[in-house]
Amino acid sequence: MNQNIGVVVFPGSNCEKDAMEALADLGATPLLLWHADSDLQGVDAVVIPGGFAHGDYLRPGAIARFSPAMEAIIDFAHNGGPVLGICNGFQVLTEAGLLPGALQKNAGLKFLCKEVELQVESTNSVLTNMTSKGQTLRIPINHFEGNFTCTDETLIELQSQDQIILTYRENPNGSMANIAGICNTTRNVVGLMPHPERACHTLLGSTDGRILLESFIQGAHAAV
Amino acid sequence: MDDQLHRSLGLTDDELAKIIEILGRDPNHLELAMYSVMWSEHCSYKSSRIHLKRLPTEGKNVLVGPGENAGVIDVGDGIAIALRIESHNHPSYIEPYQGAATGVGGIIRDIFTMGARPIAIMDPLRFGPLEDARSRWVAEGVVSGISGYGNSVGVPNVGGEIVFDETYKGNPLVNVLCVGILPKERLVLGQASGIGNLAVLLGSTTGRDGIGGVSVLASAGFGDEEEDAEKRPSVQVGDPFEEKRLIEACLELLDEGLVVGIQDLGGAGLACAASETASRGGVGMDFNVSAVPQRESGMQPFEIMTSESQERMLAIVEPENLEQVFAICNKWEIRSSVVGKVTPSGALRIVDDFDGEVLGEVPAASLHEDAPLYERPISEPDDMDTAITDQATTLSGPEKIEDDLFDLLMSPQWATSQYDSQLFLNTVVGPGSNAAVLRLKHPTSGEDTGRGMALTTDGNHRWCAINPRIGSAMTVAESVLNLACVGAVPQALVNCLNFGNPENPVVMWQLSEAVDGMAEACNAFDLPVVGGNVSLYNESQGTNIDPTPIVGVIGLINDLSKAPPGLTWNDGDRIILLGPEANGLNGSAWAFMKGHRRGSLDPIDFDLHKRVCALTRDLVTKELVTGLHDISTGGLGVSAAEMAINSGVGCTLARTPDHIAFFSESPSRVILAVNPELLTEVEQLAAEYDVPHERIGLAHGEIFTVKNLLTVPVKDLQEKWDNRLSDALDGGTTQG
Amino acid sequence: MVYDACVEVKLREGIADPQGSTIEKATDNLGFAGITNVRVGKCIRFQVEAGDEEEAKNIVSELCDRFLTNPVIEEAVIEIQVVG
Amino acid sequence: MVYDACVEVKLREGIADPQGSTIEKATDNLGFAGITNVRVGKCIRFQVEAGDEEEAKNIVSELCDRFLTNPVIEEAVIEIQVVG
């Protein structure tokens, strides 16, 4: 199984090499996609990595969503292509309207870098289909704006359509309903604030991110 | 010419005379402004240079020693590492967030100027006491500034220090160390060579921010509020997104071989970058001020040349590569403009258009090489003799020793959890342990070498206040021991010398002594000094800070297939204390807490220290210990408490007779947690290395017990440890 | 013509405001009594060139919809004035 | 009495505003021509209890000086109104 996975780079991205390292380690073939380029080079799946896409002074993802690459990714997603947004990537996906809700500043107004415990809420998504419901995953978070917020109606929809895929065991940032990650209704677009790529190597403390990225690589395979 | 102008720019009459001698005429305003910033303390090291010469700088792995933007060492496998530390003390007192943020930005530029990708920063910090409102406000702003800039620019923060003490109340210390990695063959130096080459200014526009910043802010202490208000225009605002693109653009330019030299713009702005690149290359430069993109209208040439606007670089480019340089800059959305031409003359000529009026002309090298060199008067403090008789061991012991222990516990997590410490997937040991440990991956291929690098920063004003020479030596020794605790062999040292007003002979004595102590230790440990920074005038209202030399030391770990043991023990482990007997309380955190800030220090036994380090490294490499911790701030008491808190397992310590043994910080000591089955092997090894060792207790249960001294639940220790900073800082802070 | 524009971007009613609540808590701790309902928004000021005020308004309001606000949680209040 | 307070915190003139310039560049890229001099500030709205308007003003201005702004780089514009 040798999936080509595109990793999008904006000028202020900084986790793209980390995502590529983890994906390659799991047997996929990652390649960089430059934000100003609308050609997705026939990749089987797309990862939008962490960082600060365009500095994100106004709002994370506010500028990124207009990039040529994002326009192509929106089409790709609408055609069922697997898309994963990690941290800043999650923020970009909500700004682009591929995922509902928004990510606000953390309650407590501090940047937070630490390992947290996640609980799998739904295994029905391109990111979680190899996990089991209720499973605990130890994965680091690293963000200032990870506080998931939406209207009450949206939250009810997310819940009734099983779109909440990962929650925090102990809410670090004020997210509604402890939300750490969600998927779209067709379950091929997922976003999460924690960084699975930082939990793929024994030397880095946890390997619980592997199962998520493996699921995603599998999903890319299924989608082809 | 207005004969007071040079004084208002901070130049002495003698310095003016020297300028006139160099030029053979009176300088004009622009020229005078350039000399004033370049000859400021911050840029010219005029008070410290003669002392710094005494530091050892040679080593077989040293590729670039002090004097360049950063030191560079060869770490094998075709990999080189650049490192440097710098202070941003004064700006951080005035505007903590931006002061600290721009400090991070500045040191990162020093690193990628060498062609290295910045991969880690560390932030040794010093603030006034937590009880002081303004100090809390400064601490909170500084930490969020470091967090805001560092995280966004994408360089992980892997360690540092955070210390609160009365001495920093009017003058905090914000030092930042940065480490970068590069393929050895790509090393570049900041020089312009090749007549006809072009100087291209990259990055931000130039504004009036920070005009005269180095001379105004870093070369004078603080006075009253009104004076501070006048320094306001010098405050700069950082733009980490610009810096991030600048890093990527510059590294791509270097990868493509499109620049012959590159130089960051820091203190003294364009005046410094233009003259430095020219004089290093033994050439001159015509510098066109009107080609500099300006943020504000009506800027004078002297303002343009001395502005310290952030996030700018000067690249030296061969004309035929210019188009490609522009293309890469456009890709990264970086402004780029040709502002200079390399000439054979040796002169830095400031022109208004390349064929327009000459606004100023000085020998480029004179701005650095002819900078004044002062051998300032030195004198020992008057009370040296009486201080020695004032021993902290004569203080009465604590009523309830557990309360004193509680007061010495402080987790840095409030700060460190605000920093991205994991980016690049290198961080095996992050903030909060003996030393940071990173995987060593090849900078271009990303291939893991299986080896590791270890980093530590240390400083101890308490020791240095008592005896700057021994204190500095002990500081270096502590760093070396910290590295040994993670199994690393030290390779190189950088330092930041934070001292008071150099015009005070006692301060100069402190500086001179500290340099000697550092040199002695570096020689003893075979550790080359590859760079550093001197920050003087750390004083407020006439009071100088305690001398605070900070060192950063990098080490290498040969086999990093497993994470080194940390501050932890298992239930049932035996607790061993390595090293000499505890000796006194002078300069300890406990003594300072009791208001005792004097006394004497015994010289460190370098031979013994080296044996302790070698043994410790061996124990770690051979996987003979569950966990370990060097004994430093707070003594055995705090080190053992930290192990208990970290592991959630208590202990019984049997052989700790009194508060002196419990809180003494005498050097060369390590606490080990050893599985009983390995005990004999550990003790044999200790005997082989001829290192004193003693079984002092047992790890077990949930209670922290020291026989005949104290009994407290580990969870109480944990609570004090966790909450100290958040209790003080999370409720909001004001400027006081 | 050049117009001064001021856009206040605020969180929609009912959307929790972490900045506001942090400030409110801090004012209590710091001894500023009686401060309630703190809400924090952004204030973006700029100049815009347009044929007339109507056009200026349209440009700014499109800018708000597409870029300056995230309509999921924010709304904008726009003020326009001829540069005087 | 309860007063509505609105504090606009802006960067002082001459202080660089990277947020503003980033937004300005983005408006160009998005095809909004003629937008210049973008400066970004904060707008903090809250209610404050005080005996009279004078007192309300004093409380808010002390809050600004000590807590909401750093006068070295920022200035505050304060508006106070009786809750109507």
Ligand SMILES: Nc1ncnc2c1ncn2[C@@H]1O[C@H](COP(=O)(O)OP(=O)(O)O)[C@@H](O)[C@H]1O
């Ligand atoms: N400001 C800070 N930034 C990052 N790390 C910090 C900071 N302050 C403390 N630390 C981390 O906390 C740990 C303990 O610090 P310290 O008490 O100075 O250690 P030691 O006394 O062993 O040298 C170190 O690993 C250090 O890296």
Ligand SMILES: [Mg+2]
């Ligand atoms: Mg240490």
